[in-house]
Amino acid sequence: MYKWWPPALVITALVIGWQAAVDLSGVEKWHVPSPIDVAQESMKSYPQVLAHTWITVKVMLTGTAIGIAIGIAGALLLHISPFLNRAFYPLMILSQNIPIIVLSMLLIFWFGFGLTPKIVIIVLVCFFPVLVATMNGLAQADRAMRSYMLMTGASRLQLLLKLELPYSLPYLFAGVKIAATYSVMGAVIAEWVGGSQGIGKYMMMSYASFRMDRVFVSVIVIIVLSLLMVGLSRLLEWRFTRWKTHSLHAGTEGGSRP
Amino acid sequence: MKNTQNTGEVNETPSSSDNIKLQFEDIVKSFREDGNDTRVLDGIDLHVREGEFVSILGPSGSGKSTLFLLLGGLYRPDHGRIMLDGRDIAGKRGLVSYMPQDSAMFPWRTVEQNAALPLQLDGVPARTALSMARSALQKAGLEGYERSLPHQLSGGMQQRAAFVRALLGRRDVMCLDEPFAALDALTRQEMQHWLLNQWEQERRTVLFVTHSIEEALYLSDRLYVLSAKPTQVLQEIAVPFPRPRDRRLLLEPQFAALRGQLYELLLSAKEEEGARHD
Structure with missing residues (x-):
């Protein structure tokens, strides 16, 4: 059973400690806001915050969906063709080594301040974990099932669609979970660099006007968004790999998967 | 090879005269292992007639599964032909149906x-x-x-x-690769009986791989005993018991005699292999 109370206890203690530290030391509110200040500010400014958040959510979901789709499509392609694999894999790795801030600036320089550069950034951070995890999963397909398929005369496409792809789903979703958390960061960074709306922009504006309480409100929103994204990917994972969790409970499938 | 009589027919093959469904002709297969060619199959000749249940009985590691992988077209033989309905099917996939060792x-x-x-x-x-x-x-x-x-x-x-x-x-030919090897003894017996019933209803052509003497005798019409690697056919035995069969067959003296004979044969094959390794 998952025990929820130890982390809850730690977080509660942290918040109380923070409040006490601010109260006892007498720092200015604009300098370090207390949890109560943050709570009050969030009550006051939530319509504005929600409007920004909603914009971020739209960009984030679009970017993540495209990123995951490209990740899966890319993995299938690189899996089928050893040539493409050899040709493109180094480039994929390379693309992950470009600092995302630099990339954001370039994309905004090229595409302007609209939605496109932000979506591109999110796609770029999301596709890679999905691609790598899916490729790994596609290569893992059970040998006995594989020789059954081949003996029975399955074509390459049938082998892919009926064995390798379903077999790779648990791996794929491990990648999706990572992508989901990356996507929030990607969206925030893209909004920092350029854009007039979104929770990342709101955070930057608050910082620039010394509203640390609002910065903390944005932080909370970002945390909540991350949790929601992870929750959503768990839900999808559960929906598509129910057989897996079932067999795990039955103990017929040993070991955990990355 | 049988000589075909000069009747003016073309393409007359043993299968048309003898009802032979499947035939392995002098099959040789080696695999590279640590830079050496290891000969796994060393001239296997065997055949299965239409509607016949034929078992391949051999010590473990005798290349029985390799035989199936060749039949399934996953590998090609180095030498020899695999004939299905008089056609060489070496390297062709999807022509036989297959039941693997673990259910997959x-x-x-x-x-x-x-x-x-x-x-x-x-x-x-x-x-x-x-x-x-x-x-x-x-x-x-x-x-x-x-x-x-x-x-x-x-x-x-x-x-x-x-x-x-x-x-x-x-598919006309079913290949069963030690399908009951992973089951406990009791379930295994139950499954043998079940399979016998199913097969007697369907009468498909079956090639059955096993290392259990009793299983081979109980189920098959004919069986081939294989040696250890490099594998050859040691003996071909026609199983004389009438069908339908049931468990009582296991208690008959003739069954026991055949079982004893096969046991000796397999044991000598194994000892021979042991001697070669010394």
């Missing part, structure tokens, strides 16, 4: 979806394939399990489902 059920497919798989691979629409699978499963005593996932079934039940899947492959 797909865990995300329900039992009926698993059974329907070979039909779907042949291009039968999913709905038709599923309804065929359902009725075949019911005939095989798996009623009520059609919508279960494989892991919810016992080992024996899974093998039944795997057998149904092989049946539904609609």
Whole structure:
């Protein structure tokens, strides 16, 4: 059973400690806001915050969906063709080594301040974990099932669609979970660099006007968004790999998967 | 090779005169291992007639499974021909149906979806394939399990489902690769009896690999005893017991005598291998 109370206890203690530290030391509110200040500010400014958040959510979901789709499509392609694999894999790795801030600036320089550069950034951070995890999963397909398929005369496409792809789903979703958390960061960074709306922009504006309480409100929103994204990917994972969790409970499938 | 009489017919092959369905002719296969060529199969000759149940009996590691992988077209023989209906099928896939050692059920497919798989691979629409699978499963005593996932079934039940899947492959020849090797002794006996019943109803051509003497004698019309690697056919034995058979056969003196004879044969094959390794 998952025990929820130890982390809850730690977080509660942290918040109380923070409040006490601010109260006892007498720092200015604009300098370090207390949890109560943050709570009050969030009550006051939530319509504005929600409007920004909603914009971020739209960009984030679009970017993540495209990123995951490209990740899966890319993995299938690189899996089928050893040539493409050899040709493109180094480039994929390379693309992950470009600092995302630099990339954001370039994309905004090229595409302007609209939605496109932000979506591109999110796609770029999301596709890679999905691609790598899916490729790994596609290569893992059970040998006995594989020789059954081949003996029975399955074509390459049938082998892919009926064995390798379903077999790779648990791996794929491990990648999706990572992508989901990356996507929030990607969206925030893209909004920092350029854009007039979104929770990342709101955070930057608050910082620039010394509203640390609002910065903390944005932080909370970002945390909540991350949790929601992870929750959503768990839900999808559960929906598509129910057989897996079932067999795990039955103990017929040993070991955990990355 | 038999001489064909000069009747003016072309393409007369042994299969047309003798009802031979499947024939391995002088099959040789080596694999590279640590830079050395290891000869696994060393001139295997065997055949299966239409509707016949033939077992291949050999010590473990005698290349029995390699024989199947050749038949399934996953490997090509270095030498020799594999003839199905008088046609060389070396390297061709999907011409026989196959039941592997561990059931190799797909865990995300329900039992009926698993059974329907070979039909779907042949291009039968999913709905038709599923309804065929359902009725075949019911005939095989798996009623009520059609919508279960494989892991919810016992080992024996899974093998039944795997057998149904092989049946539904609609190929003339069924290859069963030690299908009961992983089962406990009691389930294994039960499954042998079940398989016998199923086969006596269907009368498909079966090539059955096993290392159990009793299983081979109980089930087959004929059996081949293989040596250890490099594998050759040591002996071909026609099993003289009439059908339908049942468990009482195991108690008959003739059965015991044959079993003893085969045991000696396998044991000497194994000792020979041991001697070669010393």
